[in-house]
Amino acid sequence: MTFQALLLSLFCVVLGKASVVTQTGHRNVKMGDNVTLSCVLTEPKDVLQVTWQKDSEKSHENIATYSNMKGLKIHEPFQDRMNFTSLVLNETNITFWDTRMDDTGCYTCLFNVFPLGSFSGRTCLRVFGLNASVHYNISEGHLTAICNAVGLPEPTISWNSLFNSTPIQEEVRHANGMVSVTSRLEIYDLRSLRGQELTCKVSNKNEEMELPVKMRKEESFSFLGLMITLGILLVVFILIVIAVWWRKKICKRGQSGF
Ligand SMILES: *[C@@H]1O[C@H](CO)[C@@H](O)[C@H](O)[C@H]1NC(C)=O
Ligand SMILES: *[C@@H]1O[C@H](CO)[C@@H](O)[C@H](O)[C@H]1NC(C)=O
Ligand SMILES: *[C@@H]1O[C@H](CO)[C@@H](O)[C@H](O)[C@H]1NC(C)=O
Ligand SMILES: *[C@@H]1O[C@H](CO)[C@@H](O)[C@H](O)[C@H]1NC(C)=O
Ligand SMILES: *[C@@H]1O[C@H](CO)[C@@H](O)[C@H](O)[C@H]1NC(C)=O
Numbered sequence: 001m002t003f004q005a006l007l008l009s010l011f012c013v014v015l016g017k018a019s020v021v022t023q024t025g026h027r028n029v030k031m032g033d034n035v036t037l038s039c040v041l042t043e044p045k046d047v048l049q050v051t052w053q054k055d056s057e058k059s060h061e062n063i064a065t066y067s068n069m070k071g072l073k074i075h076e077p078f079q080d081r082m083n084f085t086s087l088v089l090n091e092t093n094i095t096f097w098d099t100r101m102d103d104t105g106c107y108t109c110l111f112n113v114f115p116l117g118s119f120s121g122r123t124c125l126r127v128f129g130l131n132a133s134v135h136y137n138i139s140e141g142h143l144t145a146i147c148n149a150v151g152l153p154e155p156t157i158s159w160n161s162l163f164n165s166t167p168i169q170e171e172v173r174h175a176n177g178m179v180s181v182t183s184r185l186e187i188y189d190l191r192s193l194r195g196q197e198l199t200c201k202v203s204n205k206n207e208e209m210e211l212p213v214k215m216r217k218e219e220s221f222s223f224l225g226l227m228i229t230l231g232i233l234l235v236v237f238i239l240i241v242i243a244v245w246w247r248k249k250i251c252k253r254g255q256s257g258f
């Protein structure tokens with residue numbers, strides 16, 4: 001980089017910081033809410049285009065651009081859930097509808113100004129939420145129940161402690177602060193499941209939820225079903241025996257009557 005280029009970029013950075021105001025600063029919202037991020041260029045400048053980027057681990061990816069010439073463009077993962085809500089070039093607003101936890105992150109607005117280059121501002125969003133699911137699998141005579149939770153802040157998982165089995169837990173921390181937790185519980189004594197419900201409890205600072213493991217009928221009730229079938233067969237058998245016995249008795253009585 002030449003000295004001139006260095007000076008120029010330094011000049012732009014200083015200018016950029018000085019004249020863009022991110023009105024919204026850091027926003028905290030609940031999953032599912034709508035939120036608007038806003039940037040204002042405070043000095044009158046000839047803005048050609050505004051661009052919004054989402055900061056990611058590797059780079060800044062463009063998520064939305066607007067110019068009088070080319071109109072607006074919203075990039076793929078954000079289409080239908082985000083849009084410009086201000087098309088004024090020196091005051092740009094984008095709105096997210098029905099926010100998702102993975103919208104959490106920092107966003108950069110860029111005002112492309114002729115002939116100075118770009119002026120930028122940065123604003124961050126945290127979408128608090130909790131989402132979880134549970135499923136199970138029976139193979140080789142034992143049951144494996146798996147509970148997954150994703151949350152911001154970090155979720156914790158517990159099982160109703162009726163089963164003396166220790167869950168194995170794994171967690172993944174995402175760059176934007178979201179944490180995914182997976183808990184795996186193995187139950188070898190399937191009879192211990194009869195008559196009680198296996199439940200995964202997920203919570204974080206703001207919310208909690210209980211997810212019962214819904215066993216398919218034939219699995220939880222197969223033993224009961226067998227018993228009922230045997231019971232019915234037994235009753236039918238007894239009825240048949242009684243009927244045969246009565247028939248013999250009546251027939252005998254009929255014969256002896258003559
Ligand atoms: C979000 O915006 C939509 C459309 O403008 C509206 O129908 C909905 O009620 C808003 N949701 C919340 C939580 O404000
Ligand atoms: C934005 O530009 C318009 C003219 O194009 C001007 O009237 C307005 O004051 C400017 N707004 C800001 C915040 O500078
Ligand atoms: C986004 O906003 C622009 C300008 O208000 C509007 O013309 C366009 O239909 C909107 N797009 C969507 C997908 O809602
Ligand atoms: C942009 O959003 C901010 C914050 O929600 C709001 O105060 C401002 O009026 C909006 N500007 C326009 C032009 O819609
Ligand atoms: C919650 O999790 C379920 C299953 O993992 C998924 O289908 C759904 O899109 C998630 N919802 C949100 C709001 O993230």
Ligand SMILES: *[C@@H]1O[C@H](CO)[C@@H](O)[C@H](O)[C@H]1NC(C)=O
Binds near residue numbers: 136138144
């Ligand atoms: C059930 O568990 C077995 C072995 O533990 C595995 O191979 C199989 O893919 C699992 N099936 C489902 C639907 O999770």
